Amino acid sequence: MTSTDTQHLPPSSPTVDAVxxxxxxxxxxxxxxxxxxxxxxxxxxxxxIDLTTLEGADSPEKVRSLCVKAKRPWERDxxxxxxxxGHVAAVCVYPSMVPHAKEHLAGSGVNVASVAxxxxxxxxxxxxxxxxxxxxxxxxxxxxDMVINRGAFLSGKYGVxxxxxxxxxxxxxxxxxxxxxxxxxxxxxxxxxxASDIAISCIREGDFIxxxxxxxxxxxTMPVTLVMLEAIRDAYKQTGTMYGMKPAGGIRTGKQAxxxxxxxxxxxxxxxxxxxxFRFGASSLLNDVxxxxxxxxxxxxAASYDFSDA
Amino acid sequence: MxxxxxxxxxxxxxxxxxxxxxxxxxxLDLRAASGGGLFDYAPxxxxxxxxxxxxxxxxxxxSFVEPGSGNWFPSINPATEGTMSMIAEASTADVxxxxxxxxxxxPAWSGLPAKERGKYLYRIARxxxxxxxELAVLETLDGGKPxxxxxxxxxxxxxxxxxxxxxxxxxxKFALPGRDPKPVGVCGQIIPWNFPLLMLAWKIAPALACxxxxxxxxxxxxxxxxxxxxxxxxxxxxxxxxxxxxxxAGETGRAIVEHDGIDKIAFTGSTQVGxxxxxxxxxxxxxxxxxxxxxxxxxxxxxxxLDQAIEGIIxxxxxxxxxxxxxxxxxxxxxxxxxxVIDKLSDRMxxxxxxxxxxxxxxxxxINSKEQLATISKYLTxxxxxGAVRHDVCNSSLPDKxxxxxxxxxxxxxxxxxxxxxxxxxxxxxVMSFRTPEEAISRANxxxxxxxAGVWTDKGSKIFDVARRLDAGIVWLxxxxxxxxxxxxxxxxxxxxxxxxGRHGLLAYCR
Numbered sequence: 001m002t003s004t005d006t007q008h009l010p011p012s013s014p015t016v017d018a019v020x021x022x023x024x025x026x027x028x029x030x031x032x033x034x035x036x037x038x039x040x041x042x043x044x045x046x047x048x049i050d051l052t053t054l055e056g057a058d059s060p061e062k063v064r065s066l067c068v069k070a071k072r073p074w075e076r077d078x079x080x081x082x083x084x085x086g087h088v089a090a091v092c093v094y095p096s097m098v099p100h101a102k103e104h105l106a107g108s109g110v111n112v113a114s115v116a117x118x119x120x121x122x123x124x125x126x127x128x129x130x131x132x133x134x135x136x137x138x139x140x141x142x143x144x145d146m147v148i149n150r151g152a153f154l155s156g157k158y159g160v161x162x163x164x165x166x167x168x169x170x171x172x173x174x175x176x177x178x179x180x181x182x183x184x185x186x187x188x189x190x191x192x193x194x195a196s197d198i199a200i201s202c203i204r205e206g207d208f209i210x211x212x213x214x215x216x217x218x219x220x221t222m223p224v225t226l227v228m229l230e231a232i233r234d235a236y237k238q239t240g241t242m243y244g245m246k247p248a249g250g251i252r253t254g255k256q257a258x259x260x261x262x263x264x265x266x267x268x269x270x271x272x273x274x275x276x277x278f279r280f281g282a283s284s285l286l287n288d289v290x291x292x293x294x295x296x297x298x299x300x301x302a303a304s305y306d307f308s309d310a
Numbered sequence: 311m312x313x314x315x316x317x318x319x320x321x322x323x324x325x326x327x328x329x330x331x332x333x334x335x336x337x338l339d340l341r342a343a344s345g346g347g348l349f350d351y352a353p354x355x356x357x358x359x360x361x362x363x364x365x366x367x368x369x370x371x372x373s374f375v376e377p378g379s380g381n382w383f384p385s386i387n388p389a390t391e392g393t394m395s396m397i398a399e400a401s402t403a404d405v406x407x408x409x410x411x412x413x414x415x416x417p418a419w420s421g422l423p424a425k426e427r428g429k430y431l432y433r434i435a436r437x438x439x440x441x442x443x444e445l446a447v448l449e450t451l452d453g454g455k456p457x458x459x460x461x462x463x464x465x466x467x468x469x470x471x472x473x474x475x476x477x478x479x480x481x482x483k484f485a486l487p488g489r490d491p492k493p494v495g496v497c498g499q500i501i502p503w504n505f506p507l508l509m510l511a512w513k514i515a516p517a518l519a520c521x522x523x524x525x526x527x528x529x530x531x532x533x534x535x536x537x538x539x540x541x542x543x544x545x546x547x548x549x550x551x552x553x554x555x556x557x558x559a560g561e562t563g564r565a566i567v568e569h570d571g572i573d574k575i576a577f578t579g580s581t582q583v584g585x586x587x588x589x590x591x592x593x594x595x596x597x598x599x600x601x602x603x604x605x606x607x608x609x610x611x612x613x614x615x616l617d618q619a620i621e622g623i624i625x626x627x628x629x630x631x632x633x634x635x636x637x638x639x640x641x642x643x644x645x646x647x648x649x650x651v652i653d654k655l656s657d658r659m660x661x662x663x664x665x666x667x668x669x670x671x672x673x674x675x676x677i678n679s680k681e682q683l684a685t686i687s688k689y690l691t692x693x694x695x696x697g698a699v700r701h702d703v704c705n706s707s708l709p710d711k712x713x714x715x716x717x718x719x720x721x722x723x724x725x726x727x728x729x730x731x732x733x734x735x736x737x738x739x740x741v742m743s744f745r746t747p748e749e750a751i752s753r754a755n756x757x758x759x760x761x762x763a764g765v766w767t768d769k770g771s772k773i774f775d776v777a778r779r780l781d782a783g784i785v786w787l788x789x790x791x792x793x794x795x796x797x798x799x800x801x802x803x804x805x806x807x808x809x810x811x812g813r814h815g816l817l818a819y820c821r
Binding site for chain 2 (some may be wrong): 014019230
């Protein structure tokens, strides 16, 4: 493995001041979304969900029920809403579950996303991480969620981080890539911005940057996501290339989802309001979105057990 | 006139051959946020409608009384131009009645054990919290400010001032060591229309905590929350005459300033009126504090965290439609980043939502009055005429009725331009550039005013050096418009004298 710590450094990243980032992020939580706008936002949110299961206890049967839920999020949609809801964006699983997910999702329009590169720690030799990616793609993954080398990043070896991302990009072939920064381990907003810029300088148009694995706390927060959206916006303004964004972990309610959508809308514009450019990595979000929809349609809050688990 | 409407950010639409087949917009389009797009925000009107009486008398000696003048004037909702209520106009005789009531209440109030006074202040604060939503809605209906500001800033801060000063009431000796603080006496307080309830709290809370009694006049366009506050005083059983609210315009204010029975005048408002008051008070024994206008500088260095600095600029000048005495109305940007800042500012401003102040998503509300709109329009005409470039980058649609001004900024402003020297008190920003810290400091200080300033840089040594050398009563570092009752607020030069808030603020109300 060649070490080129001093090469391929990203252009120096803007600094980020925590006080005003927090204040700005908080301002989106006071946006009040009502009626038709709320219904549209909730439906949009469903289409952006990467329905996720990443447990050691995952089994083919668990993945199968997740796939069923992904294809038809709400079996009572026609009864309650009077129309059939669309499917979620993707099902996100560990590499060993990719063949099972692929089997159930073929032809459904729901993508198979696989975490790879030694998720969640990434503490494996690069060749193994790259093989992990290649195998997942060969098994049918449409999307790969990789983790960056946080150890290298935190010790300032930005060149190593970049080089490894490029190696994964190459291994992805036609599969879309999402680069997980694991912002909970990067700690500062300055680091989040720098890691975002490094990732963006390595990936292809349409690839994503992503906050978290969901295995580290804190996972996605609004200020962290805002810093990453600003990196995407600046890259777009400089080069005209569009990148996607995926906050993951900790987004559990419909209300949180539309706060995020307001933030995307007011930071990047409505061009990003599509599953091609924005995703939620979540497991429990979907049912709360459905619950909010039922409240909106019928005026009544349903119990959480009225909605089927995946 | 040279104007820039929305700057285009066209990019070459080559997508490259990456196997991606995605719809992509031709340019970064933030305009969707202001309506008509895929994700339009449906109206989200605040639903509470407080009862508003057809007319309000004067609050003197613990009850509402008819004005001796027999005159009433309308209070207008600036977002609809509809009359909300008729307000009593206090004559000289009415002011005299109020001062007499305050004088009679003084011995008992100032003689009360200090902790008992504190209890009354706590009760006021708690009752204001309980009625917070009603107060916020009234403030917005009466003054035109966005409900999210009155709800999240004005009312909570007003409550915070009463809580804070309630705590000081029995600890004044600790606040002012080495002294035996005594109340000044009867205080005449005149407040402006930009933060009606908050300015009332800034004035009344310290006055009462220190054992004074007050005669307060709200601005004639925004009397309703002060009158609601009077109701709260009666409701919690505040002794009669301790707080008196006299409504009216300039003549009522003059009667307060010239009244012999008043020991102290506290005024917040324009520098022009402040000077008149200073002259009137000069030959008397009255004490005086003035919090006047400003033309505050917001200085952005090239090493600042730019996206956050942009938030600070927005917060600084477009908060409360720019009706803020400490508004960061002069923006000094280091020349190397001027284009970037103008570009980012334009993008950010295009997402500002102007309109119905009662809509929870409104960022910029109505201009407070027809007169103020005329003043702002006058400055816009002058700005255009003197050769600055106006950027009308906010695309928000405006309601048909009411007083409205889309936020805008000027680039290419010279220090000699009127819009760079005079206080506009509206959502209008003058952008200028500088090259060295020395130049930034001297340009910032080149103003008759000295109220507030903002400094934005990531470099610690620079931030403290620059802050120390700015002639401003308040300097915010990497933030703007942060208010707290513990922090003294006030100006230098023609921005007035005296401080409000913190321990310093207590000095003005103690002998």
